[in-house]
Amino acid sequence: MASSSSSSFHSTPPTSxxxxxxxxxxxxxxxxxxxxxxxxALAQQGIDTFKDDEELPRGETIHPSLLKAIEDSQIAIVVFSENYADSSWCLQELEHIMKCKVERCQIVIPIFYHIDPSEVRKQKRKYGEAFAKYEAEKKNVESWRKALFDVGNLSGHVADGPETIFIKKIVKEISERLCVAIPSDNEDLIGIEDRLEDLKSRKITGLKH
Known part of the structure; x- marks a missing residue:
């Protein structure tokens, strides 16, 4: 289970x-x-994105390096397609992502790709079928159910219209969220312009005397 990761967590966002x-x-x-x-599209905007290119067998335990990649990402985009819940691997990822949202202030953006958000939130249709299977296999699914319910209540994107326009909309939001989330490189620089103006005025006053 993703929650068994031994990685250390912080109550505030990492400095980088x-x-x-x-x-x-x-x-x-x-x-x-x-x-x-x-x-x-994300790469073309210079957005550094982690995409797992491995196909693992169904039921495979999630690898610690993948959990670490989740923890090291400022934003998590979760793309819910028809068969997302059919993969216990995906559900482990999601559980860990939602944990990072709380404990590392990670931004989570769900994308509902040709499915209704209520299917995710309430585990209906294909999602319900997947959970019926897990319960028959005696798997502990409560943490997965909670993760799906919580993410289904987040503001996200529902695929509609031309895909190119839809993707542009997502990339635009990601770019804006990254700009807002990036902190000042040096907090000591906050207010420096006011201090410089104050020093200039003192210098001018001193020259007059």
Whole structure:
């Protein structure tokens, strides 16, 4: 389970992030279509994005290096496609992402790709079928259910209209969120312009005397 990661957490955002964005998605659904196009669009904007290119067997335990990549990303984009919940790997990723949202102030942006957000939030249709299977296998799914409920309540994007326009809209939001989230390189510089003006006025006053 993702929650068993031994990585240390902080109650405040890291001073720097390794990645701008972490992409979570169901590879067999959209790896070579929507996600590939989104990844390229992000890269063209200079947004450093982590995309896992490995296909792992269903039920495979999530690797610690992938958990670390999630923790090191300032923004997590979770692309919910029809069969996202069919992968316990994806659900482990999501659980860890939602943990990072709380404990590392990570920004989480859900994308609902040709599915209704209520399917995710309430685990309906394909999501309900996946959870029925997990429960039959005696898996502890409560943390996954909570992660889906919580992320389904976040403000996100629902795919509609031309895909190129939809992707541009997402990239624009990511760019804006990164600009807002980036802190000053040096907090000591806050207010420096006022102090310089004060020094200038003192110098002028001193010359007059």
């Amino acid at each position: 992030w390794k990645y701008d964005v972490f992409l979570s998605f169901r590879g067999t659904d959209i790896r070579y279509t929507f996600v590939d196009h989104l990844y390229l």
